[in-house]
Amino acid sequence: MSGFFYEQDADPAALDGQRVAVVGYGNQGRPWALNLRDSGVSVSVHVRADESRDQAVADGFEAAGIGSASAADVVCVLVPDDAIPGLGLSPRPEALTIVASGYTLAFDRFTPGGDIAMVAPRMLGPEVRRCYTEGVGFITAVGVHQDVTGTAEPRMLAVAKAIGGLRQGAISMTPHQEAVLDLAVEQLLSPALTHVNATFAMVMLELGIPLEAITTELFYSGEVERNYRLLREEGFVTQLNHHSPASQYGQLSRRGRFDHLDVGTTMRELAGEIASGRFADEWDTESAAGAPRLNELRDQHAGEMMKALEADLRTKLGPNSGPAIATPGG
Numbered sequence: 001m002s003g004f005f006y007e008q009d010a011d012p013a014a015l016d017g018q019r020v021a022v023v024g025y026g027n028q029g030r031p032w033a034l035n036l037r038d039s040g041v042s043v044s045v046h047v048r049a050d051e052s053r054d055q056a057v058a059d060g061f062e063a064a065g066i067g068s069a070s071a072a073d074v075v076c077v078l079v080p081d082d083a084i085p086g087l088g089l090s091p092r093p094e095a096l097t098i099v100a101s102g103y104t105l106a107f108d109r110f111t112p113g114g115d116i117a118m119v120a121p122r123m124l125g126p127e128v129r130r131c132y133t134e135g136v137g138f139i140t141a142v143g144v145h146q147d148v149t150g151t152a153e154p155r156m157l158a159v160a161k162a163i164g165g166l167r168q169g170a171i172s173m174t175p176h177q178e179a180v181l182d183l184a185v186e187q188l189l190s191p192a193l194t195h196v197n198a199t200f201a202m203v204m205l206e207l208g209i210p211l212e213a214i215t216t217e218l219f220y221s222g223e224v225e226r227n228y229r230l231l232r233e234e235g236f237v238t239q240l241n242h243h244s245p246a247s248q249y250g251q252l253s254r255r256g257r258f259d260h261l262d263v264g265t266t267m268r269e270l271a272g273e274i275a276s277g278r279f280a281d282e283w284d285t286e287s288a289a290g291a292p293r294l295n296e297l298r299d300q301h302a303g304e305m306m307k308a309l310e311a312d313l314r315t316k317l318g319p320n321s322g323p324a325i326a327t328p329g330g
Contacts, residue, residue: 001183001329003171003172004158004169004170004171005012005109005142005160005166005170005172005222006166006169006170007161007166007167009159009166010154010157010158010160010161010166011154011158011289012039012040012158012161012162012184013073013158014151014154014155014157014158015041015155015158015159017071017073017325018074018076018155019042019044019073019087019225020036020042020043020072020073020074020076020159021040021042021044021045021046021068021069021071021072021074021075022036022043022044022045022046022074022076022077022078022137023044023047023051023066023069023076023078023087023089024047024048024077024078024079025045025048025052025053025056025063026052026078026125027046027047027124027125027126028077028078028100028121028125028128029047029052029076029078029079029080029125030056030059030125030129030282031125031128031129031163032057032078032100032128032271033045033056033162034078034126034161034283035057035129035132035134035164036159036163037061038132038138039162039163039321040162041159041162041285042050043061043184043202044061044062044063044064044069044072045061045062045063046065046066046067046068046069047061047063047066048065048066049066050064057079059221062149066087066089067088067089067090069089070089070090070091070095071094072091072094072095072098073095073096074095074096074098074155074159075089075093075095075096075097075098075112076090076098076100076121076159077089077098077099077100077110078100078120078235081101081103081104081109082287084109084110085104085109085110089112090113091112091113091114091280092113092114093113093114093148094114094115094148094149095114095115096114096115096116096117096149096152096155096156097112097114097115097116097117097153098116098118098119098156098159099116099117099118099119099120099292100118100119100176101118101119101120101178102118102120102141102173102174102175102176102177102178102179102182103175103179103182103280105118105145105175105176105181105182106174106175106179106277107175107280108179108181108277109196109280113148113193113268114146114148114149115144115148115151115152116144116145116146116147116152117142117144117145117152117153117155117156117166118141118143118145118173118175118178119140119141119142119156119159119160119163119165120140120144120173121138121139121140121163121165122138122139122140122141123138123139124282127314128164131164131202132163132164134226135167136167136168137164137167138164138167138168139165139168139169139170139171140160140165140166140170140171141170141171141172141173141178142156142157142165142171142172142173143172143173143174143175143177143178144156145174145175155183164228176193176275179274180271182276182317183279184189184267184271184272184274187270187274188270188271190254190269192263192267197218197274200214201214201215201218202220208326210247210318211218211318212313213318216315216317220313220314220317220318222318222322223316227239238286271287
């Protein structure tokens, strides 16, 4: 059973007198830095001398090179996982290093000294800022990976609270658990759902349903994502009442009809590759070679033909659909 943390479990005083460095100023770095500052934390930004540093300065931050982050008391490393090992960071023995993803810690790609913790928002980077400014916060996965000073947890929780990550609660996880779950959604669940959707589309086409209507039902209408939102906000039992009796009967009475399909064996095989670190090794090799297979797969599954099909459908259905309306004098 996992443990949970809330705002009352965090003491902002744990960061009193602490110099907090944010490494990176992109999808996660900028929202973290802004949220930390708005929560009263002393923050400096550490990035390469590029447009991200210009943005940090424009936002009113003290900005410096990445190497100088190692002198801080708390180092929040907020760059893509692939880039972390090559940063050359060497935090002081009494410092706390925080990552926003368990990947590099789980698979021994990053092993700094001192305290190490994970604060992983279950939210896209820009939404970390939006949820903070709206006052709603977001759910977070947190965990102490290494505690040398005895202060890793209180400092970790103080950072999590300052970015808005305890307002909806945080779940305690090890970096390995977080990384396996994150990768499993991408490598087990996403391919399985893609296969199910493709099979569903094929069966509907056989029944004479137009492809445009099928894709609209699956995602373009937004109905599925709104149903998932109701699942999040109300739970399965309550949201079920929004469906007609016929819908409820159809959903519930047909449960189990696919149970004979052995999806679990393939999922366990893929999960084993993730948990053992074999996927991390595979990706290191692919990345070092310039990602030739990734580029091939993009062309195959998300190439120009698919792009054109989607663009055409978006002109026919959705918020950007319909004939252009002439403006007076136009």
